[in-house]
Structure formats: structure tokens, C-alpha cells
Amino acid sequence: MREIVVFHLGQCGNRVAENFWEYICDEHCLNTQGQFVGQHYLPLQRINVYFDESPCCNFVPRAIFADLEPSTLNYLRCSQYGCLFSPESFITGKTSAGNNWARGYHTEGAELLDQLEDCTRRMVEGCDCLQGFQLVHSIGGGTGSGLGTLLLETLKDHYPSKITNTFSVIPSPKVSEVVVEPYNSVFALSSMIRSSDETFCLDNEALYDICAKTLRLPVPDLDDLNHLIASAMAGITCSFRYPGQLNSDLRKLLTNMVPYRRLHFFVPGIAPLCGRDSECYRQTTVPELVYQLFSSSNLMAACDPLAGTFLTAAAIFRGRLSTRTVEEHMSGVRLKNQLSFSGFIPNNVKSAICDVPPRGMKMAATFIANTTSITQLFRRITGQFGTMYRQRAFLHWYTGEGMDEGEFTEMENKLSELVEEYDGYREEGPAKETVEDDVEE
Numbered sequence: 001m002r003e004i005v006v007f008h009l010g011q012c013g014n015r016v017a018e019n020f021w022e023y024i025c026d027e028h029c030l031n032t033q034g035q036f037v038g039q040h041y042l043p044l045q046r047i048n049v050y051f052d053e054s055p056c057c058n059f060v061p062r063a064i065f066a067d068l069e070p071s072t073l074n075y076l077r078c079s080q081y082g083c084l085f086s087p088e089s090f091i092t093g094k095t096s097a098g099n100n101w102a103r104g105y106h107t108e109g110a111e112l113l114d115q116l117e118d119c120t121r122r123m124v125e126g127c128d129c130l131q132g133f134q135l136v137h138s139i140g141g142g143t144g145s146g147l148g149t150l151l152l153e154t155l156k157d158h159y160p161s162k163i164t165n166t167f168s169v170i171p172s173p174k175v176s177e178v179v180v181e182p183y184n185s186v187f188a189l190s191s192m193i194r195s196s197d198e199t200f201c202l203d204n205e206a207l208y209d210i211c212a213k214t215l216r217l218p219v220p221d222l223d224d225l226n227h228l229i230a231s232a233m234a235g236i237t238c239s240f241r242y243p244g245q246l247n248s249d250l251r252k253l254l255t256n257m258v259p260y261r262r263l264h265f266f267v268p269g270i271a272p273l274c275g276r277d278s279e280c281y282r283q284t285t286v287p288e289l290v291y292q293l294f295s296s297s298n299l300m301a302a303c304d305p306l307a308g309t310f311l312t313a314a315a316i317f318r319g320r321l322s323t324r325t326v327e328e329h330m331s332g333v334r335l336k337n338q339l340s341f342s343g344f345i346p347n348n349v350k351s352a353i354c355d356v357p358p359r360g361m362k363m364a365a366t367f368i369a370n371t372t373s374i375t376q377l378f379r380r381i382t383g384q385f386g387t388m389y390r391q392r393a394f395l396h397w398y399t400g401e402g403m404d405e406g407e408f409t410e411m412e413n414k415l416s417e418l419v420e421e422y423d424g425y426r427e428e429g430p431a432k433e434t435v436e437d438d439v440e441e
């Protein structure tokens, strides 16, 4: 079996953990104790990807939870699924990194690294054939961002042949009022260009807009955002968890989605969109799912795909659907749409069907896009970074933890180079006439 070890770091990472594992347990028919209560064999077939089977025949998530402050982990332990997790996989410090990347990377966070490494080694030793690591964290704070960066770099050193995949929550002023988040984000992102192989950008800005505009929630809270994140993570990991051909493990995902090593920042999307307490607001059909997948209001990063070029894309449909209908509509989008797809990567839009729909739905779909329009998100963050840095604002919090000013410029430049690289692959959209011709056909 091809196992994955999952890390949840910091407040955000551990809050998302609660939703994610609840979702996964539900899909694989595990109760809150990790006992299998299903009727069929299918949910068990690849359960080893995310779970270890304990001697008492229950399944234990192969996950490690760490935070510099104890409260988040205590909360997770006391949650409905709290006793599912092994007590040995919880690692805490005494006080938070105070939204300071440098405290997570250089000082306080670094002190937890040994424990994290030990715990990882134990888990890896228990694996038959580890495929890689997944990290769930936010990049706006101190622990998930700073310790997360440090952990990714350490994993790359110790396990160079394994794949590192992150689910990274990008900060937005719509959700958080902490001013130094652009600093923390640029530091984390600039390291992740090398230390992560695949990054799913979960942008609080876009998630907030989905809640407020599409789901019409009057005051979206973090649980609402996390519900969307968990749905996307379940959809993305569905191809690892159920038998199938497309992107069936982390390496295949890498091969299909990353044409250039550094350009591995993906925009996920899901359809239909549902709130955590509400049924999906209408029945869907395949054409509608496809339409929604490609629309910017369903994407979980605030960027407009019309403004960029798709380098690669993958859509995973769930439910009992006809392959032909799905293929027809997917290729229809390519032809009839104003969207532009990279001309020099043939077959860069892939789709697959998993027979098992998410609980309570007839059909659903998840989208993963590697699009040059992700630069809109990077520009937003570097813009905020630049404004503060030119004024030398809040620098002492970082220099006090051992950073020097040169590092600020260096990391800002790394991210700007990445943006330029993406821009280099942007192509002009299809000419107006060809679009109209295709529609008439």
C-alpha cells in the first residue's frame, strides 16, 4: 500500500483537521472510535493510504498534530473524533509563535522539531511503501507558517525521494486582522517554491466570498470556511483513497500537473458548493458541474482564470456518471470557452470518475488547476508586503528573532521571480472568431 503521513500544524491546520478526518471517516464508514461499520469492501480497499490498523482492529489516522500553544490541540482532543487519534501524535509547546514566522522557523518552533522528527520516523517505519507527506497549515501565522516551512525543508533533506504536498491556507484581511501576515506568507511561500512539490492554495479571500456571495451566509465564520476546505480536500484525496486511474497517488499527480518544477501552486475548486448546515441548493447535472468547475466563483483562490492560461488541469467527478457525457462536456469547455489553455502541452485537461459520490449527494466534482492566473494571488500578497517593508514597519519583531533585513529582500525577490516565470507562460486567449465558429458547430 502507498501510505501518506499527514501533518496538521498551528491553529488553522488543526481546526481543519477536525473537519477533514470527520469527512474521511464518514466516507470510509469508520465510527468515532475508528471501527469499520460499513457493509462493502470498497471503503476498506485503500484505507491504508491514510490509516494504520491497530492491534485492536480499529483504524488510526496516520497524522501528526503540532502547535506551539496547547489550546488548539486540547480542543481537537475533546472533539467528537478526539479519541480516534493516537495520543502520541500530539506535540505542543507552551506559548504561540505570536503570528511571527521567525519564531516558528528560528526560535520557539525549532525547539519542537526534534519531537516532530521522532514522531515522523516512527510513523514512516510503520509504512510498507510511503509515498509522501501532506502538510495542512496556514501561512499567515507563526507556527503553521514558520514551523511548517522548517518541517518541509527538513523532510526534503531526510526523505529526498518522497513527495511533499501542502494544503496551505492563504490569509486575507476579510478574515483576519493581523497586519504582519503578508510578511509571514512571503517567507513561507518563497521557501515552498523548493521545499514543497505540490501546493494547494486555499485562499481565505476566495473562501470568504464563496460563503458570503454564493452561499449567502450573513456572517461567515471559520467553521464555514473549514467546511469548504474539508470538502475540497476530500475531493482531491478521493483519487488516492479509491481505486482509479487518474492521479491515483502523489507522484502521478505531480507528473500530470507540474510541467515545470517550480510552478506547482494549484488552485482547487469544487462543485456544487454547499454550506455546512444546508443541503446543496439545487440538483446538479454534468453540464452544470463542468460549467461551475471552470467559473471563477467556484475557485478557492481569488483569481480569474480568464486572465491567465491553464498549464494543466484535472477534474475528478464523483457519482455514477457516464464517461462519455463527462468527456464530451469537458472537451466542449476547451473548444467553446473564452478560457485559454496552454497550446504546447497537449491533453493538459484530464478528467476521471470515481463511482462513490460524497455522502448525501448524487454527484459532485473537484477541480485542480495549474493556472498562470495564480499570480493575482501572489501579487496581492507581495503588494501588501512591499507597502509595509518600504516603510520598515514591524521589522523589529523579526530582527529580534535573528533575521536580518537582507532576508526580507531576498525572499521578496524569490517570489517575484516565480511570478515572472508564471507570466512567461501566459498565452493570449482564443481569438473571438474561432470561439464563435465553435459554438455554431
Ligand SMILES: Nc1nc2c(ncn2[C@@H]2O[C@H](COP(=O)(O)OP(=O)(O)OP(=O)(O)O)[C@@H](O)[C@H]2O)c(=O)[nH]1
Pocket: 009, 010, 011, 012, 013, 015, 016, 067, 068, 069, 096, 097, 098, 099, 100, 138, 139, 140, 141, 142, 143, 144, 145, 169, 170, 171, 172, 175, 176, 181, 204, 222, 223, 225, 226
Ligand atoms: N480558513 C481558516 N483560516 C484560519 C483558521 N484559523 C486561522 N486561520 C487563518 O490563519 C492565519 C493565522 O494563522 P494561525 O493558524 O492562527 O496561526 P498559527 O499557525 O497557530 O501560529 P501562531 O498562533 O502565530 O503560533 C490567519 O490568516 C487566519 O485567518 C481556520 O480555522 N480556518
Ligand SMILES: [Mg+2]
Pocket: 010, 011, 067, 069, 096, 097, 141, 143
Ligand atoms: Mg496559534
